[in-house]
Amino acid sequence: MGFTRKRTGPQGNRYQALYDDARGVRQTAGTFTTRKEADRAWQRAETRIAEGKAGDPRRARQTFRTYVEERWFPNHRIEASTRQDYAYALAAHVMPYFGDMKLRDITSETVREWITHLKKQGASAYSIKYCKTAILNAIFTTAVNDGILVYHPSRGVKTDPVPEKPRQIITAEQFARIYEALPTPDAKLLVETDIESGLRWGELTELRVKDLDFATGILTVSRAVVQLVPKYHPEGRRFLVNDYPKGKRYRRLKLSPQIVAKLKAHTEARNLAPDDLFFSRRPQPPKLELVDPESLTFEAFNGRTYTHGTITAYNLGKCKCDHCRAAYAAYRAKRRAQGRDNPRNPRVDDDDPHIPASWFRNHCWHPAREAADLGWSPRIHDLRHAHASWLLAGGADLQVVKERLGHRKISTTERYLHTLPSADETALEALNKIRAPQNSPEAAPDLGAQLEEAQAKIAQLQAVLADQLVARHTDERPNLRSV
Structure with missing residues (x-):
């Protein structure tokens, strides 16, 4: 059962709202200037607990970086490859802007300002959409579900459209x-x-x-x-x-x-x-067997000639044969012995x-x-x-x-339908089949001949109609002999 505790200090009377969370641990819902406000605060907290939506408003005071790096990212269930992609996107586009902000200070307006900032930095529309839709939405959704935030700052915030480009298919x-x-x-x-x-x-x-x-x-x-x-x-x-x-x-x-x-x-x-x-x-490259490495030269990709087993062949000629590797290794070992280099940790060869x-x-x-x-x-x-x-x-x-x-x-x-260059040939054939008589020069109509043919047909029809009228008139005449 929650209650309100009166506290007297330099600023006068203050009222602290207290309640027990789902684990029975005493928590505070805030300190207020009136008892009525404090009573409402602990009552709201108990209502959230009864609904299974308990949350501590104080948790929204933590920075975005602290929440993501210490709580959200380590416990977010995603594939290892997706986690790697998220890490790069967070470091490049999200943390530099939101990292030092408190969660409670991030609003929808802040998210829209962040999108404008990324556009000015030259980020692509796809990168912005990926960071907002896949990462930022997931972070704030978890924060809302855990009761850290009251509302979702990035929900409903739109990004620029990413047009779907037509695929070019290998023939x-x-x-x-x-x-x-x-x-x-x-x-x-x-x-x-x-x-x-x-x-x-x-x-x-x-x-x-x-x-x-x-x-x-x-x-x-x-x-x-x-x-x-x-x-x-x-x-x-x-x-x-x-x-x-x-x-x-x-x-x-x-x-x-x-x-x-x-x-x-x-x-x-x-x-x-x-x-x-x-x-x-890939199999290991075959070893280069040279009787006299100092006398054997080769032409590199840049058009110049180098000698195997030298530093220039390794650095400028990009030759990675055993002799050139050995020469470069000896050169680096000599420098390390003189204290002139601080080499990185040796790379472990993965035998996968x-x-x-x-x-x-x-x-x-x-x-x-x-x-x-x-x-x-x-x-x-x-x-x-x-x-x-x-x-x-x-x-x-x-x-x-x-x-x-x-x-x-x-x-x-x-999406793969009609992607080959020949996919529309049937449509073109159908179009040409309809338009060919009109488009073909050989098939261009002779208007004079067509007119004469039409007039002949009309005269023929007129003659047939005249004969029918005469025959009908003859049938309807009375038989005078019978009279």
């Missing part, structure tokens, strides 16, 4: 050009498996031999790997395997016989076990077999893309888009494509 001819330019057979098999299955990168690089039934060609997608900064990994590593794909639903899809045969040959050639990855991390996405992009995909000279720069993820577009353009059922891609909503799959 079969463009894919063939990239495929032929890939450097190794393993890279070609990985890319071909991607275009044949439509898997995401994390699903593709976590694909294991046991996931594919070679007899039926059925592939089960049950896991995905994400690449993280070590401080966001539970074990301080680089790769984290989730026991479910995106969407948290297993899915099964059938691969074509030719790609199944290639994957089977790949498995047998490398003697892979059922738990082994189909595509493991998964393929880093950045390495594959830089060493396989980007060089092949440049060699193909397509006129635009498709991403590896665009192979998934191409898979969906090719299936739909070929007449595949929309629901089947949705299940293969693992989409939750069929509206997501519908």
Whole structure:
């Protein structure tokens, strides 16, 4: 049962509202100048407790930074990769503005001013929408649910629209050009498996031999790997395997016989076990064996000639052979011995077999893309888009494509309809079929001939009508002989 306590001080009589929270701990609802106000305060507090909405107004005095870093972020249930993205967005766009503000001082007007501030800083409309919709809304929703805030400051605050740009889809001819330019057979098999299955990168690089039934060609997608900064990994590593794909639903899809045969040959050639990855991390580069390193030169990407085993070859020529690495290591060791360098902690080599996405992009995909000279720069993820577009353009059922891609909503799959350059050809053919007689010069009508033909038809119709009138008049005349 709450009550009001009278307190006398230099400012006169004050009345403190007290109540017991859900745990039986004595709390204060504030201090007021009249007993009536204090009674109402502890009564409201007890009402909130009875409704399950108990809250302490004093908690709204903490700063935004304290609440987010000490309470919200450590206890917010999200994927590790999402937590990493949130951390970067908070540090870049949210904390510099809201960090030192008290929660109770943040209003809808403050949020709108923050959006204007980000626009002036050059933040994209997508970044602003992501920070507001995904992060800020989640923070304030939790604060309201926990009784820290009375109302939601960012709810109803609008951001600039982010237009959905049309997708440019890789055609079969463009894919063939990239495929032929890939450097190794393993890279070609990985890319071909991607275009044949439509898997995401994390699903593709976590694909294991046991996931594919070679007899039926059925592939089960049950896991995905994400690449993280070590401080966001539970074990301080680089790769984290989730026991479910995106969407948290297993899915099964059938691969074509030719790609199944290639994957089977790949498995047998490398003697892979059922738990082994189909595509493991890059092999170590072969060691460069030089009889006389000082006399062997090479031409670097900048057009200049350098000698293996020198500092300039490592720094300027970007050569990372064993001889150039050894020369650079000896140079750095000499400087450290002289006390001239403070090196960072040595990087721990991660023996995880998964393929880093950045390495594959830089060493396989980007060089092949440049060699193909397509006129635009498709991403590896665009192979998934191409898979969906090719299936739909070929007449595949929309629901089947949705299940293969693992989409939750069929509206997501519908975005791939009519994305290929040839998708509107049927519409153009229908349009030309209607307009061709009018647009074709050969089919242009002769107005004079048409007029003569129309006049002849009119004269013929007039003659027929005249004959009918004469015949009718003859039938209606009385028979004089009978009279």
